[in-house]
Amino acid sequence: QGARKIAEGDFSHRVEIKQRDELGQLADTFNEMGAGLEERDRVRNLLGKVVSPEIAEELLSRQIELGGEERVVTVLFSDIRNFCSLCEKLAPGEVVALLNAWFTRAHEVIEHHGGVVDKYIGDAVMALFGAPLDKPDAAGRAVGASLDLQQAVQQLNKELIADGTPELNIGIGIHTDRVLAGNMGSASRLNYTVIGDGVNLASRLEGLCKYYGVESIVSEDTRKQASAYAFRELDRVCVKGKQQPVTIYQPLGPAQQDDATLARHQQALNAYRNRQWQRAVRLFSTLAREAPSDRLYQLYLERTRALAQQPPGPDWNGVFQHSRK
């Protein structure tokens, strides 16, 4: 009877036999084992919380070995852009509560799109799509998650405003690359994660959001693999630690048939790249007038006007150098 209950998964069941003979001893052992199994479930549950359930499965199903394998992974970095100023305005406990409120939503969104939270680093979230398990359309999932993360922030901000708490602003960087995925660390303190240049690039792209006045930036490699979404080309850049220039994009939403504004933005960008300064200034001016709060048009207006006054040398290739981290 007790055995059956336990076999059915009810580990809290205890056999009540108070005898000092063999049967009593058996009952004691049975009860101890039941407690042990309860603990197993508790520990297993906890393991799935401190890593992610997917990574916990991966760790439990294989012999744990330090080392990695190369695989294509989409890495998403999200961080709170005004975190320092939030910290100044709030009591420490409020900061933690706010951060956890945000992390809880971010985690839900990432998981909903099939990603896993790799780790929290201060106020930042690092998430993986396509690792530890292969996922079809990992890049598209990450882009979808970035759009929903921005929605989740808006939603959270509504509640924060109602409470008189300052709003959050987040920035997101996404890049798809061949990276090293595996168990990093020491045999007795390890961490399933991904490392490599590609990971750093995702983090660098996140750092550029403020400069372009956008909420998310994805690399060309991510954009190519996320054809269900529409993007606005932001720039062609060199970032610190990368030799090759990278074209970067802002995800806008689901891909549409036609977007006239987007087409005009691309024309303006082409004019800039082709050194047609006057034409670029004219096109960006019109766009800026239509969307005065869009920092990107202002940015290009300034750049193009400066270049029109002092045209660059013949080696100018339109690549913008971001030297800062």
Added chain:
Amino acid sequence: QGARKIAEGDFSHRVEIKQRDELGQLADTFNEMGAGLEERDRVRNLLGKVVSPEIAEELLSRQIELGGEERVVTVLFSDIRNFCSLCEKLAPGEVVALLNAWFTRAHEVIEHHGGVVDKYIGDAVMALFGAPLDKPDAAGRAVGASLDLQQAVQQLNKELIADGTPELNIGIGIHTDRVLAGNMGSASRLNYTVIGDGVNLASRLEGLCKYYGVESIVSEDTRKQASAYAFRELDRVCVKGKQQPVTIYQPLGPAQQDDATLARHQQALNAYRNRQWQRAVRLFSTLAREAPSDRLYQLYLERTRALAQQPPGPDWNGVFQHSRK
């Protein structure tokens, strides 16, 4: 008999009763429970590896709640200063192997000194002293760990040179501060860690190692609490994101009775602070001649010569502004 074996912790023991009656069913349940208990140990062991045994205990012993408590913690950041150039010279698998070889040693040293590895972030290690459990002399432990980490790198480098692998260089930053410690994240994906300005400062100090040409930098708050060690004062600085200037130090080793060179360095530094440029140049020149590879003396020679030529305004307070991360 079987019950006794299991009670003694031998969960691999199985009862061999092949009967289709109640006793047979009991034996089956018994065996399943045994397997379950083996799994519990495996999961528990794994949990202690993905967090740290100390943090695992902390997580298991309390009801898990998101949120933190303020406490004084010493945070140590260590990262590989030439990691990018290593990545270029090595195959991806070699990078992971090298990184894990280093992390394994770093983890040993940190644990030996009573710290816990909070997480690995790329090629960096973040370690805590004084959390999750209070530790007497947390600051001293961290300083001791930093000295041993440098020794461990030297040891590893000897082996790497023998293998023809490029050497590692690490930088370490340590700061002791009141931070928020607790479970960060979402209820279903959490992380025991510390957050706050103090954590960022430890990371910033690590970033300054290259500038000063030293292997480790500790803040004044750490130095004050680590009286068993000798330190060399490096500078008084403002780092990005901190209003208050911080005096920073290089840990040298166990505190000694007298160190004549150190006393002369402090004299030179005092001369610099007191705007006695010629005296400072003379003192730093002598020190630089005695230790030509010591970047710090060169740095102060350059600074002092420049200041002697163009004396700063009356608001100069000797605080050096580090604007970069």
